[in-house]
Amino acid sequence: MYAVIRTGGKQxxxxxxxxxxxxxxxxxxxxxxxxxxxxxxxxxxxxxxxPQSAKVLGTVVGEGRGDKILVFHFKRxxxxxxxxxxxxxxxxxxxxxxxxDGNSYTA
Numbered sequence: 001m002y003a004v005i006r007t008g009g010k011q012x013x014x015x016x017x018x019x020x021x022x023x024x025x026x027x028x029x030x031x032x033x034x035x036x037x038x039x040x041x042x043x044x045x046x047x048x049x050x051p052q053s054a055k056v057l058g059t060v061v062g063e064g065r066g067d068k069i070l071v072f073h074f075k076r077x078x079x080x081x082x083x084x085x086x087x088x089x090x091x092x093x094x095x096x097x098x099x100x101d102g103n104s105y106t107a
Contacts, residue, residue: 001105003098004040005056011039014095017107019061024089031060033093041100054100058093065089 002015008023027033038054040047065087073082097106 001041001043001098003038003042003054003056003100005035006037006039007035014056014098015107016095016097016105018095020058020093020095021090022093023091024063025091027060027091032096033058033060033091038100041098043100043103043105048100051100053102054098056095057097057099058095061092061094063089063091 002013004011004013006012007025010023012020012022014020025033035056035058038051038056040049041051041054042048066089068085068087071084071086073084074080095107097104099105
């Protein structure tokens with residue numbers, strides 16, 4: 001079974017036990033994270049689009065910053081060039097369980 005969640009403006013397909021890299025987010029003191037925006041769920045009975053009460057629970061494994069991306073601006077014939085670097089922060093989350101309509105699915 002799996003669920004489709006939305007966080008940081010992106011959608012992720014997750015299953016219990018998966019490790020997912022999402023955009024930086026703040027965790028609670030014990031390192032747990034809860035994703036309440038569940039778009040779809042697929043279990044033994046089939047695909048449920050927008051389940052009534054669903055959430056995905058996970059724990060933070062690590063945090064870091066991605067590879068450097070170079071942003072280059074150039075205007076021809078104007079002697080204008082600008083180079084800028086960017087590193088996007090991320091949080092690695094291990095999916096612990098998926099709770100849907102009172103049922104709990106773990107790895």
